[in-house]
Amino acid sequence: MALNLMGPLKLDRGLAEAFVREIAPDLAGRVCSVSFEHSPGRGDPTFTADGTAFDAFIIIRQEDGRKAFLAFELKYSETCAEPEPRMRPRYDDLSNASELFIDSEDPDLRRNPVQQCWRLHMLAQSMIDAGLYDAGRLFVIAPRLNDQVQRATARYQTHLAPPRGDKAGFVNLALEDAIAALALAGDPDQARRLTARYTDLSPVHALI
Structure with a gap:
């Protein structure tokens, strides 16, 4: 799904920039790259010191x-x-240093169903703290009907401190909204294909 949704952005910088304007207008600018399974350094103690990576990643140079x-x-x-992964001391260090959380030591952050969001969010913040980026945002994309992910x-989000610049x-971006953003960005044909493949359940309903 990541390649089908984000692949067109890698092939067309203008489309990628328009997509960014749709979902994160405050971070819009010149798209430098679109990549997949991205980590700033797997196993690097500067970050999460593990294999955590993002499914897709867009780098932007703002005006x-x-x-x-x-x-x-x-x-x-x-x-x-x-x-659940093995809990590492680096997770605790980042959780405390990131200032992302109301209670950085809350055991709930370290368990399913939220521990992956916790690790990914800390990875995102660690890249800012390391000086690689000035700003960033983590998106979780899933269908609205995927109740487990939505919950x-x-x-x-109940664990997050008030947002800061x-x-x-x-x-949390619904897959349906991400597809709509792709259509508005300039690729309605791919948006229709994505809808037919991933979110239009009418063929299933017709069989019931």
Whole structure:
């Protein structure tokens, strides 16, 4: 799904820039790259010191020269109940230092269904803190009818401190809205194909 949704953005910079304007207008600018399975450094203790990576990643140079990113985690039928990783001391360090959370030591952050959002969000913030970027935002994209992911992201958001300009943002973006943004950005044909493949359940309903 990541390649089908984001692949056209990699092939067309103008489309990518228009897509960014649709979903994150405050971070819009010149798109420098679109990549997949991106990590600033797997295993690097500067970041999460593990293999955590983003499904898709857009690097942007804004008009004022600031460097920004949009990071994406895409889920279709996943449930946020994957095997939990081994908790590492670096997670605790980042959770405390990031200032992203109301209670950085809350055990709920370290368990399913929110631990992956926690790790990805800390990875995003660690890239800003390391000076690689000036601003960024993490998007979780899943269908509205994926109740498990929708509940998980809503639960995760209850742990977040009030947003600040120097902190990586977090957005739960419905797959349907991401597809609509792609259409508005200039690729309605691909948007129709994505809708038919991923979100139009009328053929299923017709069989029931």
